Amino acid sequence: AQSVAQPEDQVNVAEGNPLTVKCTYSVSGNPYLFWYVQYPNRGLQFLLKYITGDNLVKGSYGFEAEFNKSQTSFHLKKPSALVSDSALYFCAVRDPGSARQLTFGSGTQLTVLP
Amino acid sequence: GAGVSQSPSNKVTEKGKDVELRCDPISGHTALYWYRQSLGQGLEFLIYFQGNSAPDKSGLPSDRFSAERTGGSVSTLTIQRTQQEDSAVYLCASGSRGFQETQYFGPGTRLLVL
Numbered sequence: 755a756q757s758v759a760q761p762e763d764q765v766n767v768a769e770g771n772p773l774t775v776k777c778t779y780s781v782s783g784n785p786y787l788f789w790y791v792q793y794p795n796r797g798l799q800f801l802l803k804y805i806t807g808d809n810l811v812k813g814s815y816g817f818e819a820e821f822n823k824s825q826t827s828f829h830l831k832k833p834s835a836l837v838s839d840s841a842l843y844f845c846a847v848r849d850p851g852s853a854r855q856l857t858f859g860s861g862t863q864l865t866v867l868p
Numbered sequence: 869g870a871g872v873s874q875s876p877s878n879k880v881t882e883k884g885k886d887v888e889l890r891c892d893p894i895s896g897h898t899a900l901y902w903y904r905q906s907l908g909q910g911l912e913f914l915i916y917f918q919g920n921s922a923p924d925k926s927g928l929p930s931d932r933f934s935a936e937r938t939g940g941s942v943s944t945l946t947i948q949r950t951q952q953e954d955s956a957v958y959l960c961a962s963g964s965r966g967f968q969e970t971q972y973f974g975p976g977t978r979l980l981v982l
Binding site: 786788790848860 | 874899903910911912913916918924927959967968970971973974975976978
């Protein structure tokens with residue numbers, strides 16, 4: 755079975771400060787990990803993914819995420835937050851040995867304060 | 869090229885009625901997924917199509933839910949005898965590269981059952 759946890763329902767950060775949105779996962783094999791962002795009344799927009807290789811993955815809009823196998827984490831980061839980054843963020847995992855569908859975390863609402 | 873499109877964007881129906889939701893995947897994508905996003909359940913997998921293979925229906929919550937994919941492209945999700953608990957946003961996604969694929973999501977259909 756595959757599962758994802760996003761321990762924070764809400765993250766608030768001041769504009770210009772670094773942001774981190776946390777994600778931990780559980781799979782039986784090597785995970786494929788994804789971050790998506792959802793703006794109000796919109797579908798999910800792909801940000802970045804980790805499949806293999808370099809543990810630091812860079813994605814759209816200046817976001818990056820670090821895969822940490824020992825801590826089973828895949829936290830999303832950005833060095834300097836923008837007000838326009840305010841949205842709902844979802845972490846997702848796929849165990850390539852068992853499933854094609856993604857399993858999503860519960861989502862983290864990020865609010866960047868001006 | 870065009871992204872994933874879904875129709876209608878909003879649907880209001882009365883309890884007991886049948887509804888059909890449509891998804892047009894990205895051209896050339898062989899994989900198509902339906903997910904449901906609701907307040908109490910988060911994002912949950914419903915059904916997956918891959919090419920001409922039999923679909924993975926393991927996420928369908930009841931036999932009132934069914935889906936088909938005609939000609940390996942457009943998909944229709946049908947909910948029969950709708951219930952109030954079916955109210956949710958129904959998201960469609962498509963992908964093209966096997967287990968390493970990125971799933972690209974449509975804007976969703978917001979279903980409200982009165």
